[in-house]
Amino acid sequence: MLVSIYRxxxxxxxxxxxxxxxxxxxxGKDLMVLDVLGLVxxxxxxxxxxxxxxxxxxxxxxxxxxxxxxxxxITPLSAVVTNDKLVLRPLPGLPVVRDLVVDMAQFYxxxxxxxxxxxxxTPPPAIERLQSPADREKLDGLYECILCACxxxxxxxxxxxxxxxxxxxxxxxAYRFLVDSRDTYTEERLSDLDDPFSVFRCRGIMNCVxxxxxxxxxxxxIGHIRNMLLSSGT
Amino acid sequence: MVTNVTNLSRSGLYDWMVQxxxxxxxxxxxxxxxxxxxFCSDITYTQWSELHSQTWMRIFSLLALFSLGAHxxxxxxxxSTDYLTEMAxxxxxxxxRFIFQALCGVTMFTYMVWGIQILWGL
Numbered sequence: 001m002l003v004s005i006y007r008x009x010x011x012x013x014x015x016x017x018x019x020x021x022x023x024x025x026x027x028g029k030d031l032m033v034l035d036v037l038g039l040v041x042x043x044x045x046x047x048x049x050x051x052x053x054x055x056x057x058x059x060x061x062x063x064x065x066x067x068x069x070x071x072x073x074i075t076p077l078s079a080v081v082t083n084d085k086l087v088l089r090p091l092p093g094l095p096v097v098r099d100l101v102v103d104m105a106q107f108y109x110x111x112x113x114x115x116x117x118x119x120x121x122t123p124p125p126a127i128e129r130l131q132s133p134a135d136r137e138k139l140d141g142l143y144e145c146i147l148c149a150c151x152x153x154x155x156x157x158x159x160x161x162x163x164x165x166x167x168x169x170x171x172x173x174a175y176r177f178l179v180d181s182r183d184t185y186t187e188e189r190l191s192d193l194d195d196p197f198s199v200f201r202c203r204g205i206m207n208c209v210x211x212x213x214x215x216x217x218x219x220x221x222i223g224h225i226r227n228m229l230l231s232s233g234t
Numbered sequence: 235m236v237t238n239v240t241n242l243s244r245s246g247l248y249d250w251m252v253q254x255x256x257x258x259x260x261x262x263x264x265x266x267x268x269x270x271x272x273f274c275s276d277i278t279y280t281q282w283s284e285l286h287s288q289t290w291m292r293i294f295s296l297l298a299l300f301s302l303g304a305h306x307x308x309x310x311x312x313x314s315t316d317y318l319t320e321m322a323x324x325x326x327x328x329x330x331r332f333i334f335q336a337l338c339g340v341t342m343f344t345y346m347v348w349g350i351q352i353l354w355g356l
Contacts, residue, residue, distance in 0.1 A: 160316040193246075196238055197315075200246035229247045 059148030168218030
């Protein structure tokens with residue numbers, strides 16, 4: 001199989017380029033893209049990419065594979081390869097550090113902006129703040145986000161305004177804390193989001209939903225935030 | 235909170251709602267006009283003039299004109315802040331964006347005044 005990989009080492013290369021490498025795929029096996037990267041690395045040890053858990057939990061190996069963002073470790077070749085060719089690029093829209101490694105600083109900055117921690121100004125109970133099963137259920141489909149950045153880097157609004165638009169990942173987390181019954185800062189959180197960029201730059205094209213490796217739905221969460229803003233503002 | 239002084243209202247929620255409400259007004263006006271012209275295909279100047287001299291029609295037309303201005307402003311402002319950015323134009327982006335927004339603002343205001351002049355002059 002032909003693997004075409006984006007290569008760029010700012011210390012050596014003046015511009016990025018695509019490197020074509022032939023990789024022998026063991027017959028009868030549907031390898032994951034991360035395994036293919038391992039085979040490429042055996043041929044060219046200078047290739048740089050991030051990886052850690054290799055089972056879709058850590059979110060380190062977000063890549064653009066044949067035009068679609070996803071986690072290399074849980075994406076089988078059968079899901080992405082067409083015409084026996086695999087094109088691998090770094091996540092789009094973020095500065096490239098080297099080869100497939102991107103600088104996630106802007107992405108994390110947006111995550112920090114939504115204050116991703118519980119805020120509660122009532123006196124703390126002796127043991128812990130309790131939550132009913134119904135309230136806990138509201139967090140399903142939100143807390144599972146692993147911050148791999150596949151969604152935000154598939155979003156044109158995030159490409160155009162990465163410093164102003166929070167992005168689907170950050171907004172999914174924003175809603176996770178807005179809807180948490182143990183958080184009392186709902187009004188403050190909402191007023192932080194009521195500007196023309198943070199939430200409202202979302203145009204609902206749902207790229208985020210189609211690429212999320214965990215099957216989450218940031219567009220729905222953004223819709224819920226809009227509704228919350230609407231009910232508090234009318 | 236991201237601050238901005240050139241969008242319609244300083245509030246994302248307000249702009250978002252204005253865009254949707256004005257879209258409904260514009261769609262209603264368009265459908266009304268389409269229906270009117272469909273059912274009165276042999277329309278004369280007198281009929282057309284009578285329609286536009288009705289108070290309710292003047293209110294409806296004025297509402298549609300204001301809606302067009304507000305809707306277009308929110309849309310064009312969004313386009314300008316998406317594409318005319320520092321990423322695309324470097325340091326001159328702010329000037330380019332401001333000139334584009336000013337041109338859009340003047341055009342929309344002209345269309346509104348001109349529209350009122352035409353419709354109320356019938």
